[in-house]
Amino acid sequence: MQEPILEISGLTKVYDGGFKALDGVDLQIRKGEIFALLGPNGAGKTTLIGAVCGLVRPTSGTIRAFGLDLASDWRGARARIGLVPQELATDMFEPVGRAVKFSRGLFGKSPDPARVEEILRSLSLWDKRDEQIRKLSGGMKRRVLIAKALAHDPDLLFLDEPTAGVDVELRRDMWRQISILREQGVTVILTTHYIDEAEVMADRVGIIRNGKLLMVDDKDAMMARLGRTEAHINLAAPLTKLPASVSAFPVTIADDGMELVYRGGDGTGRGKRDVADLTKALSAAGIDYIGIDIRESTLEDIFVDLVGESA
Amino acid sequence: MTGFNLRGAYAIYVRELMRAMRTAFQSILAPVLTTSLYFIVFGAAIGGRMQAVDGVNYAAFIVPGLLLLTLLSESTSNASFGIYMPRFTGTIYELLSAPVGVAETLLGFVGAAATKSLILAAIILLTATFFVDYRIEHPILAIGYIMLVASAFSLFGFILGIWADNFEKLGIFPMLILMPLTFLGGTFYSIDMLPEPWSTIALFNPIVYLVNGLRWTFYGSSDVNIWVSFGLTISFLAICIAIIGFIFRTGYRLRT
Numbered sequence: 001m002q003e004p005i006l007e008i009s010g011l012t013k014v015y016d017g018g019f020k021a022l023d024g025v026d027l028q029i030r031k032g033e034i035f036a037l038l039g040p041n042g043a044g045k046t047t048l049i050g051a052v053c054g055l056v057r058p059t060s061g062t063i064r065a066f067g068l069d070l071a072s073d074w075r076g077a078r079a080r081i082g083l084v085p086q087e088l089a090t091d092m093f094e095p096v097g098r099a100v101k102f103s104r105g106l107f108g109k110s111p112d113p114a115r116v117e118e119i120l121r122s123l124s125l126w127d128k129r130d131e132q133i134r135k136l137s138g139g140m141k142r143r144v145l146i147a148k149a150l151a152h153d154p155d156l157l158f159l160d161e162p163t164a165g166v167d168v169e170l171r172r173d174m175w176r177q178i179s180i181l182r183e184q185g186v187t188v189i190l191t192t193h194y195i196d197e198a199e200v201m202a203d204r205v206g207i208i209r210n211g212k213l214l215m216v217d218d219k220d221a222m223m224a225r226l227g228r229t230e231a232h233i234n235l236a237a238p239l240t241k242l243p244a245s246v247s248a249f250p251v252t253i254a255d256d257g258m259e260l261v262y263r264g265g266d267g268t269g270r271g272k273r274d275v276a277d278l279t280k281a282l283s284a285a286g287i288d289y290i291g292i293d294i295r296e297s298t299l300e301d302i303f304v305d306l307v308g309e310s311a
Numbered sequence: 312m313t314g315f316n317l318r319g320a321y322a323i324y325v326r327e328l329m330r331a332m333r334t335a336f337q338s339i340l341a342p343v344l345t346t347s348l349y350f351i352v353f354g355a356a357i358g359g360r361m362q363a364v365d366g367v368n369y370a371a372f373i374v375p376g377l378l379l380l381t382l383l384s385e386s387t388s389n390a391s392f393g394i395y396m397p398r399f400t401g402t403i404y405e406l407l408s409a410p411v412g413v414a415e416t417l418l419g420f421v422g423a424a425a426t427k428s429l430i431l432a433a434i435i436l437l438t439a440t441f442f443v444d445y446r447i448e449h450p451i452l453a454i455g456y457i458m459l460v461a462s463a464f465s466l467f468g469f470i471l472g473i474w475a476d477n478f479e480k481l482g483i484f485p486m487l488i489l490m491p492l493t494f495l496g497g498t499f500y501s502i503d504m505l506p507e508p509w510s511t512i513a514l515f516n517p518i519v520y521l522v523n524g525l526r527w528t529f530y531g532s533s534d535v536n537i538w539v540s541f542g543l544t545i546s547f548l549a550i551c552i553a554i555i556g557f558i559f560r561t562g563y564r565l566r567t
Contacts, residue, residue, distance in 0.1 A: 075412070108318045
């Protein structure tokens, strides 16, 4: 296992009204990875980020970042953490360049116009550096928040719903930006509603619901373990009984014998190979078919299954 | 980083001053205009018909009080808006997630609010020279006392800005408590001029001690013991710092 950059143990947050937003969360984040935290609204994603970033006071539990305890060595830890919030919260009357420069100073870094320029250019904001933030489009405003979060060159970056409410083109652009950050060695923790985002971006995925982490695993391992292939084979003539050569496959007869349904595989492609073998077995047994509809399950299916089961 | 984040404090300080520059008309010109009107009405127009107070020409007598009136209201409102607006707009997240603690935050926000008040005080005193012939007997002490009052009420404004959870609460204290107390605190008169029991009741108004402390630095005369004035102002400042320390320790109205 790689060195953990963030270690959360037994983290619980109970708000004043008695609502338990986090319930004994244990989580370790590896250096250099992209970790996606998935969960429905109110699951505790933003509270978890807030607890690490100093916005939320944990009720109990410990958080260590870079080996430092956030309760005591918070200055050292926070200087190396960046946060892009969900809401477009920034001083809208401030020019872009000055806002980014402010963030760098706030986190204790010496002024470095060349570095600020580099960040602004990487986010296509350089031409807008003298514009008031309020005059920018929603997508550009979100980039400003990213630029502010990157201004102090954090080693650990939190992105809370970075693509919420942005168009498809900008989402793809954000994904590219996050990939660049990974290449630069920044550890990224992102929350998202878009499961495909996690599927494309993440190395590991955590699924949270009602303040509890239901599962944390490598994305590929999770897909392999919980992924499925589903194939619907439309038959030319009705079938009442499965021949012995076909019954070895995980298939069932449906639609009054006019359809064979295969559910199996593991999310790594084994299901597709199974279906190919199944069709050969059908041909060998003299069973004719007129169509095949095959579908691999996505991370979204796994997410929905997991969240549904725990409801 | 383990120690004091001086760059962080400086970043807040500069940004707060820049924010004031954006609203220079509201921040500087409006108070100067208001004070000038007071000088014209109470100093030049009415003052000429008033008797000297403690040997000081009436128009000159009201200069320290008017200066204090502006200092109190501007220090309070500058600092309260300075911290309330980030809370209201959500930009407070950046401050809370940054390696800045109570000392950096105070130096940044309260330092900037106090600086604005001091600039304002200088402009008002300069403006007053056009209307009134006044003197400052203890200029160093006057500057020190103005800085003390500006800092104390900027701290107070900071507390107000954290306590307030809507704009009404933000404005209610300066308008309904601070302003009446200042008017009744001997800004325009010596409390010796009040009949009993009002002159005794006036001694329970803390603003009386602030006005007289500043007036003593100008003309060397005061209705009350000036050490009580200085002591009260420093105590008020210390209480405000203690309250802000408590706010940061507990996260009151800052962290959920």
